[in-house]
Amino acid sequence: MNMKPIPVKEGNFNLKNYDETYNNFDWEEVKKNFSWHETGKVNIAYEAVDRHAENPAKKDKVALYYSDPNREEKLTFSDLKTYSNQFANVLKKYDIKKGDRVFLFMPRSPEYYMSFLGILKVGAIAGPLFEAFMEQAVEDRLQDSEAVMLITTPDLLERVPQDKLPDLKKIVLVGDTTGISGEQYIDFHQEMEQASDHFDIEWVDLEDGMLLHYTSGSTGKPKGVYHVHNAMIQHFQTAKWVLDLQEDDIYWCTADPGWVTGTSYGIFGPWLNGVTNVIRGGRFTPEDWYSTIEKFKVTVWYSAPTAFRKLMSAGEKVLKNYDLSSLRHILSVGEPLNPEVIHWGMDVFNKRIHDTWWMTETGGMLICNYPCMDMKPGSMGKPFPGIEAAIIDNDGNQLPPNQMGNLAIKKGWPSMMRQIWKRPEKYESYFVGDWYVSGDSAYMDEEGYFWFQGRLDDVINTSGERVGPFEVESKLIEHPAVAEAGVIGKPDPERGEIIKAFITLNEGYQESEELLEDIRQFVKKGLSAHAAPREIEVKDKIPKTRSGKIMRRLLKSWELGLPTGDTSTLEE
Numbered sequence: 001m002n003m004k005p006i007p008v009k010e011g012n013f014n015l016k017n018y019d020e021t022y023n024n025f026d027w028e029e030v031k032k033n034f035s036w037h038e039t040g041k042v043n044i045a046y047e048a049v050d051r052h053a054e055n056p057a058k059k060d061k062v063a064l065y066y067s068d069p070n071r072e073e074k075l076t077f078s079d080l081k082t083y084s085n086q087f088a089n090v091l092k093k094y095d096i097k098k099g100d101r102v103f104l105f106m107p108r109s110p111e112y113y114m115s116f117l118g119i120l121k122v123g124a125i126a127g128p129l130f131e132a133f134m135e136q137a138v139e140d141r142l143q144d145s146e147a148v149m150l151i152t153t154p155d156l157l158e159r160v161p162q163d164k165l166p167d168l169k170k171i172v173l174v175g176d177t178t179g180i181s182g183e184q185y186i187d188f189h190q191e192m193e194q195a196s197d198h199f200d201i202e203w204v205d206l207e208d209g210m211l212l213h214y215t216s217g218s219t220g221k222p223k224g225v226y227h228v229h230n231a232m233i234q235h236f237q238t239a240k241w242v243l244d245l246q247e248d249d250i251y252w253c254t255a256d257p258g259w260v261t262g263t264s265y266g267i268f269g270p271w272l273n274g275v276t277n278v279i280r281g282g283r284f285t286p287e288d289w290y291s292t293i294e295k296f297k298v299t300v301w302y303s304a305p306t307a308f309r310k311l312m313s314a315g316e317k318v319l320k321n322y323d324l325s326s327l328r329h330i331l332s333v334g335e336p337l338n339p340e341v342i343h344w345g346m347d348v349f350n351k352r353i354h355d356t357w358w359m360t361e362t363g364g365m366l367i368c369n370y371p372c373m374d375m376k377p378g379s380m381g382k383p384f385p386g387i388e389a390a391i392i393d394n395d396g397n398q399l400p401p402n403q404m405g406n407l408a409i410k411k412g413w414p415s416m417m418r419q420i421w422k423r424p425e426k427y428e429s430y431f432v433g434d435w436y437v438s439g440d441s442a443y444m445d446e447e448g449y450f451w452f453q454g455r456l457d458d459v460i461n462t463s464g465e466r467v468g469p470f471e472v473e474s475k476l477i478e479h480p481a482v483a484e485a486g487v488i489g490k491p492d493p494e495r496g497e498i499i500k501a502f503i504t505l506n507e508g509y510q511e512s513e514e515l516l517e518d519i520r521q522f523v524k525k526g527l528s529a530h531a532a533p534r535e536i537e538v539k540d541k542i543p544k545t546r547s548g549k550i551m552r553r554l555l556k557s558w559e560l561g562l563p564t565g566d567t568s569t570l571e572e
């Protein structure tokens, strides 16, 4: 917390002054960047691609550098317009209409991006599925969304349980279709050859659907997070000010479009800004990543802490073989960005790694570090202009600085999800009054920087110390009296959270003040003072899943008097 901030380095950034901009910002102004059709409607695919393809100065600019170990392609904005128009015509031929769900289940490839844009052009809703999904995952998502079409590769077809998907009428196959027959199959390349490259875009309202990203909750089946064309407003502006995308940038987002980062910032962010986008397929290796930066002279790089940590542990020997001098701006998302990683980045790239915080449900970045702002390593940064972020208690009351609570966002930002597909009650459960509650715990310091503390039900922060419940539980059960233990963080006005342990006792032990104090001391001596539970409650049973995992969530719900949610995995 009192770590020294890393100051701004001089640069000609798109966002010049955070505070001034934050205080004077209006989303309505951002809309002026878009070309409204004469009908008063828009289409995000038009804004991302066709608009640039129709601009003589931009049409031959490279929109996409695609590469994987077996393939290299280069597509201009004009090419992308042509191919996505052709695919939109294929969709139309097979009767895909506005609002239909069309899913993509395949590895990254140029065809992926043509198809994705084609889906949007007909006004349908794109559902990206991560290529590593197995049969059950594919089934759950296609079934729930009632998808009518799937775009996949012949290799992945065996993971699509067609007999269980009555709504799925057509399957577009990208790849060699020899030996595959059936009325439902459509050969991508064959159809594209015959398709016209002229297409009349389906102009839609900003509130019309465009994207369905399935994401897992802690319990139950995955839920379909529904996003609308209006999200373009946020994608455009966050890419401009956080990614700091500028005309000559070569931008690389390492995320797969099966995840929201790979759509919001692997497709929309760069292309809405008319910037060259690098897509690298295949598996992660440090050599591969460094060589991608070197080869394409990547200037802006958006990745994740896990990857940075892997690169860090690969060491300087690997790093030294590459020329990474093109990099000018590096960003991270998805999990806490450790200060060590930031310091590593300063050492090896002489660049700050900028953390950004958001979620599948939020559709776009909300809390970020900006190139023009001093950085406090370990902090997620400050709310994007137009975003009101706060730390609230469970009743929706705002908490003062330095108090840990629910990280919440005032609802109504442009890229906010508009539905959980077919589950309105689930959608409603995200909101307390006007606040969208993220499920993350955080605090804000006096200077308005936000600090992530963990998912609310797992990692514990007590008096500024982070404690993993598993560690405490493991220690507790080493005590001769303790049979089982479940540990949670209990909100505390002074310490943020205190550690509370629920235990069951072994045969022959009786609950008493002395015994509980002995157990407390045992943990204190075995682990550390701050990890010792301040409260211990003896139970007859600790709730566990059938696979034997302690249901801390349930313990916490009991403790806080909250609804217990889905307990279908609870053991009998």
Ligand code: WT7
Binding pocket: 215, 260, 261, 332, 333, 334, 335, 336, 337, 355, 356, 357, 358, 359, 360, 361, 380, 438, 439, 440, 452, 454, 455
């Ligand atoms: C959860 C959302 C949207 C990007 C990919 C993840 C965690 C996200 C950060 C960050 C600490 C972070 C949160 C959040 N998370 N960014 N900068 N620091 N934690 O999207 O799969 O919907 O997960 O990822 O816990 O709630 P997601």
